Amino acid sequence: MPRSTLSVAIITLNEEDNLARTLASVKFADEVVVVDSGSTDHTVEIARSFGAKVFVETWKGFAGQKNSAIERCSGTWVLSLDADEELTGELEAEIVKMLETGAEIVPQVDGYRLRLRHVFLGRWMRHGGYYPDLKLRLFRRVTSSGDTRFTDRPVHESVQIAGRVETLKNDFLHHGYPNLEIYLEHMNRYSSLGGQIAAMKGKVSRSGIAFGWNIVLVPVLTFIWNFGFRLGFLDGREGLLLHLYHSTYISWKYAKAWKAAVMAGKA
Incomplete structure (x- = not known):
């Protein structure tokens, strides 16, 4: 049984402090697509050093930029990450297992929610409604109802999938607020x-x-x-x-x- 392919889609702007950590956590993916909106630091060089496919485009809003990254992906599955996020080793193993078996055994599943672990000032926020923060980030690039896209909103954009969605067991981390x-x-x-x-x-x-x-x-x-x-x-x-x-x-x-x-x- 052939393994399903995975593309990772990331949008960036001046993310040199974060991007290497994110890219190191997705080395198992078949391809990584980075859409940059004009970074003036070393973001683009870091992305290329990890073998990512880099495209520089004018800013179109969060949804527009993420959709542009998805359009440049070729994998059966797309994992959409922000540049300040990181997969745990446990989640990597779970995704690899899904790609090797689950995608074919349960073909009707079109997307997976991931459990986001927020790290604020270096501390994991376990309470107060911040964990688990379920995010639909892993999905088929093309489903029976068409191409998968983010909804066009100014902020808090999200993926809309008409098909079946499940939740994976393991976490990914958000390192957005170190200070x-x-x-x-x-x-x-x-x-x-x-x-x-x-x-x-x-x-x-x-x-x-x-x-x-x-x-x-x-x-x-x-x-x-x-x-x-x-x-x-x-x-x-x-x-x-x-x-x-x-x-x-x-x-x-x-x-x-x-x-x-x-x-x-x-x-």
Whole structure:
């Protein structure tokens, strides 16, 4: 029985601090496709040193860039990773086994969710709703319903698969926030994108009560729920900071949605 082929799709921009770790964890793949959007550091050189197929393209948004990477893949299966993510050895072995046997034994499965382990300030966030963070990242490049693609959204893009989806047992790691500066910069950027989505969905009101609810009470209740009831406090000081700043992100998101609506004359 022939082994199914695997392509790894990664998008990059100035990821020299992360990319080598990611590429080292997927050496077993049949090909690695990297779509870069104009890095000014050594990202492209690092990708090529690992034998990746590198393409430099203008930025088209997260979904557009990831779809471009998928289009350049040739494997039966595609594993979509961010440049700051890493497979564990256990997950690698599980994927290899699937490629050798499961893909043919259970051909109706079109995708697999992977268990994401967030590492914040060097600590694995085990509680507070952060683990396991299931992500649909391993999928057939072409299914019976057509080519697999990411949905076009400003942020939190996701893969849509009409067929059967299963969940693998082992983890991959997200090393996105080694320090607070990077985390706060990301939350500022993502809250702007999230605010755009909220404004487009009409989640903005002229009511002062609704404004206070979104800007103040929702963030506070989110913190209490995740840090307290979902045991986020068990992750120590790092857990406290993560949940505190995540709640702040929610406040920023709705504040930016309200401001965008005001500028557009809708609030």
